[in-house]
Amino acid sequence: MKTTTKRKASMADRVYEALKDDIFEFRLIPGDKFSEGDVGARLNASRTPVREALYRLQREGYVDVLFRSGWQVKPFDFQQVEELYDLRITLERAAMHKICALPAEPQTLRTLIAIWNPDHPSERAVGSTVRALDESFHCDLVAAAGNREMTRIHREITDRLRIIRRLDFTRDDRVDATYIEHAQILEALRTGHATDAADRLTRHIRSSQKAVREITMEKIKEAAEAHRGGQEIAQKSPVKQ
Structure with a gap:
């Protein structure tokens, strides 16, 4: 039981550090929205450590939880x-x-x-x-x-x-x-x-x-332009049948 708890805590720490690094390096920019599922799939983590990491980031003022619509990187005030x-x-x-x-x-x-x-x-x-x-x-x-x-x-x-x-x-x-x-x-x-x-x-x-x-x-401007550029490429890419 203790080993399982430590493993979850360790994974939560890794998710926390990864998300915080994404925010600090503007891979996630202020205003970006995402779900716990998005984070879990990208970082190969289960729901519990992802949620623990996100609530920790929320307490520190980096993200906000949105009612019935996931999470958002907190806009700069x-x-x-x-x-x-x-x-x-x-x-x-x-x-x-x-x-x-x-x-x-x-x-x-x-x-x-x-x-x-x-x-x-x-x-x-x-x-x-x-x-x-x-x-x-x-x-x-x-x-x-x-x-x-x-x-x-x-x-x-x-x-x-x-x-x-x-x-x-x-x-x-x-x-x-x-x-x-x-x-x-x-x-x-x-x-x-x-x-x-x-x-x-x-x-x-x-x-x-x-x-x-x-x-x-x-x-923020550079990251937003890069995001838009990526979205345009994705929309123009042919869909494989």
Whole structure:
């Protein structure tokens, strides 16, 4: 019995990861509709793990269940995204001031300085690694401020914005800007200039926000055009007798 339960849980995890990857890579685009049967057939999974995976994605805000008509990839709510960015900036600016008011420089600051001030550009992280490091940079700074509730709320916002923030690292110029701007923020913190650090942080986040919105729109447009192209080919293909 335990083995069967573990197997179902493992399959649900695999379905979850596969669907989430499809959403993140825009193979499933905002607004796309599908059924549990579609997912099961494509991933060779039974109904129970498929449903478990979909409900997990629903809790995380990636999909919606439609009454009597299956599931849908949740459309982007850009107004909500703007509001989440506003809240994120408010929390991170407050963290800058709290860090500078601490009696001693937190170890977190020294660790982050070592990461974001590499001796040579060749030592910079790439791909998914730099995405993870960027997320840790912001989360670690908020945590270093020492307010547990602030840290918790900031983590929730980070989780909800992850699907679009990751796109900020698909262009080399954005990676370069991230290293430069992170280093400048850390230098302002190290020297105790809280307002300068907060202002630099705000400009950094707003620049990233603008870039990911543009890239998101481009990705959705490209994916939608590819979908339409595939449908047209399918409709023109001769039916085999």
